[in-house]
Amino acid sequence: MRTLHIAGAGMVRFGKFPASVTFEQLACGAARAAMQDAGASRKDIEAVFVGHVFGGPVAGQRVAVELGLGGLPVSNHENYCASGATALREAWLAVAAGLYEVALVIGAEKMTDRIKGGVAPDPSDLDAMQGFIMTAGHALSARRYMADHGATREQIAMVAVKNHEHSQHNPYAHYQNPVSLEQVLAARPVADPLGVLDCSPISDGAAAAVVCSREGLRRLGIVEAKPVVRGIGLVSGSLRTGLHDLNEEDISRRAGEQAYALTGVDPEDIDLVEMHDCFTIAEIVRLEGLGLIPRGEGARWTQDGHTRVGGRLPVNASGGLLSRGHPVGATGMAQVCELYWQLSGRAGGRQVRDARLGLAYCKGGTVSGTDGGSVTTVVVSA
Amino acid sequence: MRTLHIAGAGMVRFGKFPASVTFEQLACGAARAAMQDAGASRKDIEAVFVGHVFGGPVAGQRVAVELGLGGLPVSNHENYCASGATALREAWLAVAAGLYEVALVIGAEKMTDRIKGGVAPDPSDLDAMQGFIMTAGHALSARRYMADHGATREQIAMVAVKNHEHSQHNPYAHYQNPVSLEQVLAARPVADPLGVLDCSPISDGAAAAVVCSREGLRRLGIVEAKPVVRGIGLVSGSLRTGLHDLNEEDISRRAGEQAYALTGVDPEDIDLVEMHDCFTIAEIVRLEGLGLIPRGEGARWTQDGHTRVGGRLPVNASGGLLSRGHPVGATGMAQVCELYWQLSGRAGGRQVRDARLGLAYCKGGTVSGTDGGSVTTVVVSA
Numbered sequence: 100m101r102t103l104h105i106a107g108a109g110m111v112r113f114g115k116f117p118a119s120v121t122f123e124q125l126a127c128g129a130a131r132a133a134m135q136d137a138g139a140s141r142k143d144i145e146a147v148f149v150g151h152v153f154g155g156p157v158a159g160q161r162v163a164v165e166l167g168l169g170g171l172p173v174s175n176h177e178n179y180c181a182s183g184a185t186a187l188r189e190a191w192l193a194v195a196a197g198l199y200e201v202a203l204v205i206g207a208e209k210m211t212d213r214i215k216g217g218v219a220p221d222p223s224d225l226d227a228m229q230g231f232i233m234t235a236g237h238a239l240s241a242r243r244y245m246a247d248h249g250a251t252r253e254q255i256a257m258v259a260v261k262n263h264e265h266s267q268h269n270p271y272a273h274y275q276n277p278v279s280l281e282q283v284l285a286a287r288p289v290a291d292p293l294g295v296l297d298c299s300p301i302s303d304g305a306a307a308a309v310v311c312s313r314e315g316l317r318r319l320g321i322v323e324a325k326p327v328v329r330g331i332g333l334v335s336g337s338l339r340t341g342l343h344d345l346n347e348e349d350i351s352r353r354a355g356e357q358a359y360a361l362t363g364v365d366p367e368d369i370d371l372v373e374m375h376d377c378f379t380i381a382e383i384v385r386l387e388g389l390g391l392i393p394r395g396e397g398a399r400w401t402q403d404g405h406t407r408v409g410g411r412l413p414v415n416a417s418g419g420l421l422s423r424g425h426p427v428g429a430t431g432m433a434q435v436c437e438l439y440w441q442l443s444g445r446a447g448g449r450q451v452r453d454a455r456l457g458l459a460y461c462k463g464g465t466v467s468g469t470d471g472g473s474v475t476t477v478v479v480s481a
Numbered sequence: 482m483r484t485l486h487i488a489g490a491g492m493v494r495f496g497k498f499p500a501s502v503t504f505e506q507l508a509c510g511a512a513r514a515a516m517q518d519a520g521a522s523r524k525d526i527e528a529v530f531v532g533h534v535f536g537g538p539v540a541g542q543r544v545a546v547e548l549g550l551g552g553l554p555v556s557n558h559e560n561y562c563a564s565g566a567t568a569l570r571e572a573w574l575a576v577a578a579g580l581y582e583v584a585l586v587i588g589a590e591k592m593t594d595r596i597k598g599g600v601a602p603d604p605s606d607l608d609a610m611q612g613f614i615m616t617a618g619h620a621l622s623a624r625r626y627m628a629d630h631g632a633t634r635e636q637i638a639m640v641a642v643k644n645h646e647h648s649q650h651n652p653y654a655h656y657q658n659p660v661s662l663e664q665v666l667a668a669r670p671v672a673d674p675l676g677v678l679d680c681s682p683i684s685d686g687a688a689a690a691v692v693c694s695r696e697g698l699r700r701l702g703i704v705e706a707k708p709v710v711r712g713i714g715l716v717s718g719s720l721r722t723g724l725h726d727l728n729e730e731d732i733s734r735r736a737g738e739q740a741y742a743l744t745g746v747d748p749e750d751i752d753l754v755e756m757h758d759c760f761t762i763a764e765i766v767r768l769e770g771l772g773l774i775p776r777g778e779g780a781r782w783t784q785d786g787h788t789r790v791g792g793r794l795p796v797n798a799s800g801g802l803l804s805r806g807h808p809v810g811a812t813g814m815a816q817v818c819e820l821y822w823q824l825s826g827r828a829g830g831r832q833v834r835d836a837r838l839g840l841a842y843c844k845g846g847t848v849s850g851t852d853g854g855s856v857t858t859v860v861v862s863a
Binding site: 473 | 528552557561579603715717
């Protein structure tokens with residue numbers, strides 16, 4: 100299959116925007132930044148792939164019109180929190196199939212207009228209707244993890260401390276201030292043992308990339324090497340309550356195996372990870388699920404600083420969902436922007452030294468997963 | 482690019498289902514029928530592509546779980562009324578890229594739970610908010626067409642008569658009874674000159690296909706020739722009120738040109754068309770936009786029987802949206818099912834003789850198009 104080069108990437112700063120700032124404005128802001136970064140003009144773009152959940156029908160077409168790309172092929176892709184990465188995957192396949200040389204991929208979400216408090220479970224999610232909502236599920240996951248592996252509440256809280264520390268250096272992050280361990284532990288309880296700082300915020304935002312074939316690089320006049328999307332795994336799965344250990348993360352294991360097989364990458368060689376840390380504990384169990392950290396050791400790795408920038412396996416140098424923020428459809432593309440900047444040596448104060456190979460992981464769906472969920476694994480090399 | 486073979490297709494009958502019949506049940510019904518038709522078992526399917534508009538987040542994953550395909554790559558695709566065809570397009574690209582040999586594509590919609598009366602315009606659609614809603618736009622289109630080309634109200638109404646006549650022979654059609662010209666003309670007015678029988682109904686339904694590479698056909702043990710998706714065009718566009726003639730159909734022209742260029746097909750060679758006749762007049766102006774009927778002659782062609790089964794260019798042998806029904810996300814795949822049956826010689830009483838090459842057209846978006854719309858053009862050969 101043909102490789103997919105990232106010619107440029109761009110974001111708008113994540114955060115809470117007033118109602119006057121529209122989905123389209125956020126998406127266009129990120130798209131224009133990516134096009135500028137790639138040196139791409141409107142006539143260079145051949146197709147537009149848009150990932151979002153709450154943008155409404157043909158939201159991507161509205162964005163394309165605003166960008167002056169109104170006539171192009173536009174498609175909208177939804178896989179809940181993995182929507183942005185799913186849009187990238189479709190662009191990858193379109194370029195790999197030889198249909199396009201240069202495409203624009205956008206992930207965007209205006210959350211704050213629609214979501215008050217938290218994302219409401221779907222009425223078909225019977226577990227959630229019994230109270231097994233997202234936060235409750237991750238709280239049970241944390242309790243089980245602590246019981247099984249002797250991990251402490253403090254170790255889990257350190258994921259939030261680390262990710263907030265990282266995003267001080269990320270100008271696109273929703274939060275750019277450090278939080279202390281004491282603050283995380285003392286934060287308003289959400290679902291015991293998790294407090295509000297263990298949970299990713301409701302954010303608005305958008306992230307985009309111009310992606311292309313080798314021929315596309317030539318057309319854009321790009322002579323330097325650019326990061327390459329080696330392949331993108333996609334698996335779905337159901338995590339039914341009571342059937343097995345909540346932390347078994349079978350879906351992550353399969354998503355990792357698919358990505359490694361697809362790209363020929365040895366997970367040992369991965370230099371940094373953008374991980375879907377919608378909750379502190381989720382970062383830990385998913386890294387273990389991917390086989391990047393031995394089972395039961397993720398909390399200790401966090402405490403020991405192995406997942407910090409400068410550590411053995413830096414995780415969420417961007418700040419992750421916890422601190423960069425989590426506009427659901429934008430998150431997957433924000434992760435890819437981060438890998439692009441890191442692998443280009445342009446990540447400033449959060450730069451991972453000698454980064455050559457990165458993995459970005461998104462999980463979309465509900466924690467109980469009676470309605471199914473999906474995991475994407477994007478492998479990007481320098 | 483690798484070709485995409487249609488190994489099997491299936492539908493549930495379109496119609497109005499009670500609230501107890503879910504989106505998932507409709508989608509699974511169509512998927513199981515397609516898998517049975519293809520002789521495909523669950524283990525043969527490598528990925529699932531689902532097109533829908535109103536199914537809600539990760540609806541496709543819920544369907545996959547119910548089908549026993551829970552672990553597979555699943556993605557959801559939305560392009561309003563072109564969603565089903567957009568899902569097929571992504572499957573085509575994935576197979577063309579070499580990622581899969583056998584995939585399942587589903588278009589589905591449960592409309593009647595959500596849509597009362599008609600589809601409400603998006604609040605961002607400023608034209609619609611002024612009253613230029615879907616029906617008003619098509620009524621203006623009809624008036625302009627009549628004024629420009631000397632067409633009669635009766636000729637336009639004959640599109641409905643024809644399509645209802647066709648779907649008498651389609652066991653999957655929402656309506657399976659003929660309507661007379663007098664009935665169409667006397668039907669409750671909606672937007673002058675269009676009455677309710679000029680408008681496609683609100684329907685529930687689903688349609689699906691098992692698609693594959695040549696290697697996939699081998700795996701499924703299929704030895705006979707199967708219809709082939711030669712290529713799928715996708716264009717977007719905005720149709721701004723007052724800027725030009727509503728019937729100019731620039732978007733259809735571009736969609737046609739893209740499909741012909743992509744597939745090397747001469748439009749003269751097309752034997753039958755599945756056309757997005759959401760309104761009677763739309764069938765006429767879109768056929769003209771595609772260059773399949775000379776501009777201004779579509780109404781006369783209809784009166785002369787050229788677009789009937791048995792005529793020069795049979796259009797909507799299935800009954801089309803007007804009579805097969807229009808569950809928006811399902812429509813594109815229902816068109817592809819019809820082409821598959823027609824090109825396999827399995828269309829029963831509505832069979833188009835010697836059909837070798839078919840085109841299916843979907844248009845998604847609003848009539849005013851301030852929020853953009855998309856057109857898909859699927860070219861299928863025997």
